Amino acid sequence: MPHAGLMDADALGPEAGPLMRAKLHMRGGKRRLNQGKISAGIITLYDALSAAMEWYVAANERRVNLQVMEGENLNDDRTVFNVLTRSGILDNNFDYQTFDKLVEKASYEEMPQYDYSKLLKGIESLMTRLGVMPFDERELPPEDPSTF
Secondary structure: OOOOOOOOHHHHHHHHHHHHHHHHHHHHHHHHHHOOOHHHHHHHHHHHHHHHHHHHHHOHHHHOOOOOOOOOOOOOHHHHHHHHHHOOOOOOOOOHHHHHHHHHHHOOOOOOOOOOHHHHHHHHHHHHHHOOOOOOHHHOOOOOOOOO
């Protein structure tokens, strides 16, 4: 994954760690897509979104405004996405269920002909609404382009 060797999640903690991972995976996911590694790019973007949602719910000052129903597991990405949408943090313009199915397909199948432009715009919109984007890539540890 794009964060391997570039960050120490334990040292960064439960907020800064997922935020850094989200940023590194956005950068790495876009690079993979541009290199034609479509399936790997999609999976990397999924991890970026997962990390961004983890970061969002990690802070008490953000979590206090969420409409969490009794019994909802904030360690489950689908649940967190639904909570963030219900709470007005995210809007209904992104079809998470379709994205989840696409990620599943990408995990076992190469998709070199897949047009990812709409997906990337959707993920970038979510990352902006969550407060992860925009970010200055110069503030991130330099990546090793030779990594997958």
